[in-house]
Amino acid sequence: MAKHIARKRFGQNFLADDKIIEQIIKTIAAKKNDNILEIGAGQGALTLPLLLRLERLNVIEIDRDLVKLLNSFKHKNLTVHQADVLKFDLSKIPAPMRIVGNLPYNISSPILLHFLAHRDKIIDMTFMLQKQVVERITAKNGSKIYGRLSVILQAFFEMEMVFTVPPEAFSPAPKVDSAIIYLKPLKKPLAKNIYLLQKIVKAAFSKRRKTLRNCLKSLLIQEQTSIELSQRAEMLSVADFVKLTNDYEKTL
Ligand code: SAM
Numbered sequence: 427m428a429k430h431i432a433r434k435r436f437g438q439n440f441l442a443d444d445k446i447i448e449q450i451i452k453t454i455a456a457k458k459n460d461n462i463l464e465i466g467a468g469q470g471a472l473t474l475p476l477l478l479r480l481e482r483l484n485v486i487e488i489d490r491d492l493v494k495l496l497n498s499f500k501h502k503n504l505t506v507h508q509a510d511v512l513k514f515d516l517s518k519i520p521a522p523m524r525i526v527g528n529l530p531y532n533i534s535s536p537i538l539l540h541f542l543a544h545r546d547k548i549i550d551m552t553f554m555l556q557k558q559v560v561e562r563i564t565a566k567n568g569s570k571i572y573g574r575l576s577v578i579l580q581a582f583f584e585m586e587m588v589f590t591v592p593p594e595a596f597s598p599a600p601k602v603d604s605a606i607i608y609l610k611p612l613k614k615p616l617a618k619n620i621y622l623l624q625k626i627v628k629a630a631f632s633k634r635r636k637t638l639r640n641c642l643k644s645l646l647i648q649e650q651t652s653i654e655l656s657q658r659a660e661m662l663s664v665a666d667f668v669k670l671t672n673d674y675e676k677t678l
Contacts, residue, residue: 427495430469432598436489437530441471441554443595451475453588453606454526454552463519465511465527465537465553467496472528477501484519486511512540521547528554531600535559535575542620545582550610552588557603560587564607567663573634577627580664581617583609616668623671630659630667638662638670646674 432438441447450472456462456479467473467485469492476483486507487493493508507514512533525548529537534555541548555563558571563579564587565572579585588606593599617623630641639648639655648655651673653666662670 427498430491430495433489435532437466437532438468438489439528439531439596439598439600440468441528441595442597446591446595447471447475449589450528450552450554450606451479453608454524456480456524461520461523463523463525465525466530467506468492468528470496470499472526473504474499476526477503484523486514512536516544516547522549523547524549525551526553531556531559531602538563538575538579542579542582545611548611550608552606552608554591554604554606556600557590557605560605560607567661567666570660572660574627574631577664577667578620578624579609581623581668582612582615582620584612585609616664617671619671619675622675623667626671626674627659627667630662630670634658634660642670646670646677650674650677 432440456476458479458481460480462476462480462483464473464476464483464485467487473483473485473496480503482503484505484507485496486509487496488510490508493506496504496506525541541551562571562573563575564585565576586608588608591604591606593601593603626645629645630638632641637656638659641659642655651670653662653670653673
């Protein structure tokens with residue numbers, strides 16, 4: 427098969443460092459019976475070592491040329507789904523599942539939010555992302571990089587940045603550092619109403635330099651909550667945001 431030329435529009439940066447690949451495989455720690463779904467299998471850098479450990483593996487890949495390549499492995503335990511992960515019907519895969527992948531960085535936030543909506547089917551997720559995005563997701567309140575994605579994801583997942591990966595580990599090399607993040611749905615999610623939490627968080631961070639009173643004025647006023655609205659959004663913990671959302675819900 428002709429050598430594949432990486433497609434930028436699909437965020438194709440293929441893992442090319444055996445040590446890093448081994449480290450990722452160790453982090454995933456797949457057990458024979460695990461039900462794993464890999465996103466963006468590419469040329470199989472993670473797929474092939476995973477197949478050595480698994481009785482079955484489902485992968486989603488959007489690029490038809492790479493799907494051909496993956497199918498040419500003719501591995502009996504591998505099922506390749508040619509699809510856009512954001513449109514893929516997850517009910518095709520038995521639940522619960524573990525999800526892994528070296529994600530296309532251009533759509534990593536939509537992918538995370540997509541799986542947030544399907545968290546009840548997920549055991550855990552191990553992803554390679556842009557390091558900056560991992561830092562944003564795991565940031566705590568009080569930090570300049572704490573934002574919408576940090577609050578929304580931390581309200582539903584426990585998470586950990588596992589290790590960082592330099593650009594040279596990929597071919598072609600991305601312009602940015604990367605990192606592995608592990609996410610696991612919280613048994614008791616902090617928030618109940620995801621839609622309202624998203625609404626509050628979006629409004630709260632819409633103008634980072636303004637106070638919450640200003641950002642949230644069309645939603646709720648100080649008299650309706652014990653959260654001090656003279657603060658800026660970045661000062662509120664995830665639990666504070668949940669409280670704010672619950673107080674907002676009471677006004678509806
Ligand atoms: N897993 C391979 C590796 O580590 O070398 C490839 C990783 S590469 C960063 C991302 C992969 O996701 C590419 O193979 C790309 O074609 C695929 N991809 C991009 N957008 C996608 C989408 N919307 N749905 C499914 N796969 C996608």
